[in-house]
Amino acid sequence: MIINRVIRSGNNSNKYIFSCLLNLVAGCLMILAFAPWSWYPIAVPIIAVVLHNWLKYSPKKAFKLGILFGFSYALGSSYWVYYSLHDYGQALIFLAAAAAVVFAAILSLFFAVLAALVSYHRRYPPAFLYLLIFPALWVLAEWARSVLFVGFPWNLLGQILIDSPWYGILPLFGILGGSAVVAICAGAVVYFFRLQTPAKTVFGILFGLFLTATSALQFIEWTRPTSDELKASVIQANIPQKLKFDRPYLQRLVNQYLDLSMQHTDSDLILWPETAIPIYADMLEKQLTSVGEQLNEQGTVLLTGIFYRDREQGKRYNSLMNVNSNDFYHKRRLVPFGEYIPLRSVFEVFSNWIIIPMSDLHAAEMTPILDVSDYNAGVSICYEIAFANDIADSLPAADFLINVSNDSWFGDSLAPHQMLQMARVRAAENERYMVRATNTGISAIIDHRGRIVEQSELFEVGSISYDIIIRKGITPYAQWRDMPILIWLMISLLAAWLTAWYTNKKRKELRQ
Structure with missing residues (x-):
């Protein structure tokens, strides 16, 4: 027994x-x-x-x-x-x-x-x-x-x-x-x-x-297309992450983006990725103003990822800038330990053994909308694309969606593919076209059903363009979350x- x-x-x-x-x-x-x-x-x-x-x-x-x-x-x-x-x-x-x-x-x-x-x-x-x-x-x-x-x-x-x-x-x-x-x-x-x-x-x-x-x-289909179209171009410069924050490389980096962009001055929108310009906006103010004036004459809007500092409040932001109008969207949801240290008194030691440039940023509280050629763009930066409610905050005002990211942080892993898949889900949830720019890929233009209509490859220099359709209305999900x-x-x-x-x-x- x-x-x-x-x-x-x-x-x-x-x-x-x-x-x-x-x-x-x-x-x-x-x-x-x-x-x-x-x-x-x-x-x-x-x-x-x-x-x-x-x-x-x-x-x-x-x-x-x-x-x-x-x-x-x-x-x-x-x-x-x-x-x-x-x-x-x-x-x-x-x-x-x-x-x-x-x-x-x-x-x-x-x-x-x-x-x-x-x-x-x-x-x-x-x-x-x-x-x-x-x-x-x-x-x-x-x-x-x-x-x-x-x-x-x-x-x-x-x-x-x-x-x-x-x-x-x-x-x-x-x-x-x-x-x-x-x-x-x-x-x-x-x-x-x-x-x-x-x-x-x-x-x-x-x-x-x-x-x-x-x-x-x-x-x-819960939303309706309009007769309006907007030609969007995405620039993917494929800047190595290890060079991106190298100050002597800065002007070469900016010139590379400008050279690629000049091929698309017939577009209504040119989109550069997250922190495409890895310094504060006021440090490059004269050059950006000159570029904005030149593009205004051609009827093209340039949006770029950049850092912004509010000297009065002592705050720094990861931002998306409309170079033509000098308007900004500041990132609302930051990556813990990458863009800020949560519970700093507890995790301060973390910052001693990891070196991430611009990792002491602030989260903003603002509506995620930027004006682009008289249309409202619902904008998000990097990690924000994972949060469905955050993207839906721009509806019903947003005529289309924009996401910028610097996926080079992820290396040659599954993350860039997963981020793109999440972006497709957000486009489908809100039934809006999405224009997505990343530094090293995968950049893409996605239709209102989450289907990729144009995309770049990983770790390649290039650009993509597409005439996106402006849509109106709101989906049940965007309405009720x-x-x-x-x-x-x-x-x-x-x-x-x-x-x-x-x-x-x-x-x-x-x-x-």
């Missing part, structure tokens, strides 16, 4: 070790659903397998499995942190690697809590568990990851829909709505295999109708909990 217990204990231990490996591998494979591969169909079976696995164990063990799944998923999504800190921030190898690992470990906690909560509800009625509770908890975890602390909504599940027939969900319910649909599909797969044959047929038909109805949303999904989330969980409570109450009454 004792021997049998030992054998069973050993078997259970081996099964749990297998589950640990399964979750690690599943998290790694999830990255393939995102750019640059965009194998979006694999996300549903991967999540279905992980969900089924979590439900085999207690909340405590599921918590550990969630950490493993979340860690490999997060590390695969954000390993570029190492490149930013080591290659360009001059941090020691082991410190940069440790920072990337710790960052992924922190993000894994959201998945760990998700797994534990799913396991806690494993005795609930299967239909509620798989089709309501699990999707709602997944969305809750992503929402929390997007808003807690400084927020990091990177590679949210709904992002993969931009390359699928279900991208029409994005302008209706946003990226969290997309995440909900993918999670429902994963839960439905597990639920399907639990059903008996007659019920499987009925459920399969209903699930097919659900997929058909949600894919039909791609044929609905995440509120409908959060209401659905609360109703789903409340309905499941009340049903389970009522069912248990009736069972107790029958026993009595």
Whole structure:
């Protein structure tokens, strides 16, 4: 008898070790659903397998499995942190690697809590568990990851829909709505295999109708095109990050941008990337004024990334400047430890072992709109593109969207591809054309459905141009943001909990 217990204990231990490996591998494979591969169909079976696995164990063990799944998923999504800190921030190898690992470990906690909560509800009625509770908890975890602390909504599940027939969900319910649909599909797969044959047929038909109805949303347009067009040109100078902040190289850098721009003076808009001019605007005031006057005569507006300092308030900003009118947009959401040190009294030591130029900036509070040739451009800088609500702040006033970034910080990693995919999602959520300029790529012009109409290649010098269509109106997502999904989330969980409570109450009454 004792021997049998030992054998069973050993078997259970081996099964749990297998589950640990399964979750690690599943998290790694999830990255393939995102750019640059965009194998979006694999996300549903991967999540279905992980969900089924979590439900085999207690909340405590599921918590550990969630950490493993979340860690490999997060590390695969954000390993570029190492490149930013080591290659360009001059941090020691082991410190940069440790920072990337710790960052992924922190993000894994959201998945760990998700797994534990799913396991806690494993005795609930299967239909509620798989089709309501699990999707709602997944969305809750992503929402929390997007808003807690400084927020990091990177590679949210709904992002993969931009390359699928279900991208029409994005302008209706946003990226969290997309995440909900993918999670429902994963839960439905597990639920399907639990059903008996007659019920499987009925459920399969209903699930097919659900997929058909949600894919039909791609044929609905919530905004309207106008007859106005604006010719936009994007300049990608491919300046090496190590030379970008080298002061003797500055004039050569500016001349390179100007030379590339002079080929596009027939454009209404010429866009340079984030910090294309890596000094304060007032330090190059005369040259910028001269360029602005010259372009005004030709009817061309130049926007460039640049730094701005407010001497009166003692503040410095990462900005986008309209060279013609001398108007500025100052970045509202900064990258922690890259553009500012959060909780400086605690993390001051961080600045002693990493060297990032212009890393003590301030966040602005302003409307993200710049005037471009009598049109309103909704603007964002770099990291802001990950935050759906921030981009929607410019609607309905914005006639088109602009994003500038300096993706050279990410090196030759997945990050430039993922950033471009996020930009496509933002364009689709708001049904606006987006003009995106980056220093080393990938620069692109994206239409109102999130499709790339022109793009550059990574680490190449060049430019792209396209006649974008001005659109008016506002999408349901831009109007209501995440509120409908959060209401659905609360109703789903409340309905499941009340049903389970009522069912248990009736069972107790029958026993009595």
